[in-house]
Amino acid sequence: MIPISHVLIYSVILFSIGVLGVLIRRNALIMLMSLELMMNAANVNLIAFSRYLDNVAGQVFAIFVMCVAASEVAIGLAIAVALYRNKNSIQIDHFNELKG
Amino acid sequence: MEALSQFLSHYLIYIVMGLSIVTALGIVFSKNAIHSVIAMLFTMILVAGIYLLFDSEFLAAVQLLVYAGGIIVLFLFVVLLVALHKLENLRLYNTYSLVSVILVIALIVLLGATFYAMPFGEAPKVVHNIIAGGSTEAVAMTLYTKFILPFEIASVLLLVALIGAIILTKARTEQ
Numbered sequence: 001m002i003p004i005s006h007v008l009i010y011s012v013i014l015f016s017i018g019v020l021g022v023l024i025r026r027n028a029l030i031m032l033m034s035l036e037l038m039m040n041a042a043n044v045n046l047i048a049f050s051r052y053l054d055n056v057a058g059q060v061f062a063i064f065v066m067c068v069a070a071s072e073v074a075i076g077l078a079i080a081v082a083l084y085r086n087k088n089s090i091q092i093d094h095f096n097e098l099k100g
Numbered sequence: 101m102e103a104l105s106q107f108l109s110h111y112l113i114y115i116v117m118g119l120s121i122v123t124a125l126g127i128v129f130s131k132n133a134i135h136s137v138i139a140m141l142f143t144m145i146l147v148a149g150i151y152l153l154f155d156s157e158f159l160a161a162v163q164l165l166v167y168a169g170g171i172i173v174l175f176l177f178v179v180l181l182v183a184l185h186k187l188e189n190l191r192l193y194n195t196y197s198l199v200s201v202i203l204v205i206a207l208i209v210l211l212g213a214t215f216y217a218m219p220f221g222e223a224p225k226v227v228h229n230i231i232a233g234g235s236t237e238a239v240a241m242t243l244y245t246k247f248i249l250p251f252e253i254a255s256v257l258l259l260v261a262l263i264g265a266i267i268l269t270k271a272r273t274e275q
Contacts, residue, residue, distance in 0.1 A: 001223035008215040010117045016208045021128040023200035024193045033140050051154040056242045067254045071261030073171050077178045078268035084182045
């Protein structure tokens with residue numbers, strides 16, 4: 001097996017690409033996809049530690065993370081559709097009603 | 101033969117990791133949202149391959165079913181629903197992109213150096229609890245005995261998310 005520090009560095013890179021997507025893109029759907037990427041990076045860590053510590057609990061936690069990710073996507077996409085219906089756009093900086 | 105399979109399993113994971121980083125960059129930097137969805141599909145499949153290489157067959161199957169089968173299709177529907185072709189002439193990136201890129205590179209360097217310097221032990225050669233070639237039984241045993249309460253709470257969470265999504269997207273008939 002490869003050293004676990006390599007897996008952790010890979011997962012840092014994957015997570016950072018997700019952070020980059022949330023920070024620089026203006027499209028709300030791409031930002032949701034980047035959130036999914038971050039959750040996947042966390043899952044890779046859980047699975048890798050489950051293998052290296054020989055403990056199944058990491059895999060069970062990964063299942064819960066997937067469950068939360070699925071519900072987050074369902075709600076997030078529903079909100080995106082509702083916003084598109086009201087404002088005819090999903091560019092994130094068009095939603096500035098709360099600006100003081 | 102043993103040496104060959106050892107070599108292959110050692111370097112295959114680096115290849116899969118590199119490919120998945122490339123496709124993940126494709127999600128963030130592609131101009132067309134459909135291309136982003138397709139890049140995300142490939143990323144999820146490659147991450148499932150990484151799970152497989154870590155002896156987690158059940159999680160790899162769940163990853164393929166939930167992400168590649170469910171979430172990607174949901175994203176595709178919404179991308180087709182919101183008529184992105186009207187937005188093609190707009191700017192793709194925020195004005196503070198350069199600062200974000202510098203911050204993210206700093207994050208990678210900082211966390212990467214920390215993890216690289218950290219003394220983790222050697223990987224075990226043989227795993228007993230995660231039964232190689234059949235981890236489904238081990239996962240199910242843990243999930244339905246030790247983690248039964250979080251499992252039930254997760255089912256309630258999914259039900260609430262389902263109802264909430266239906267209510268949010270339901271067209272208003274009155275008014």
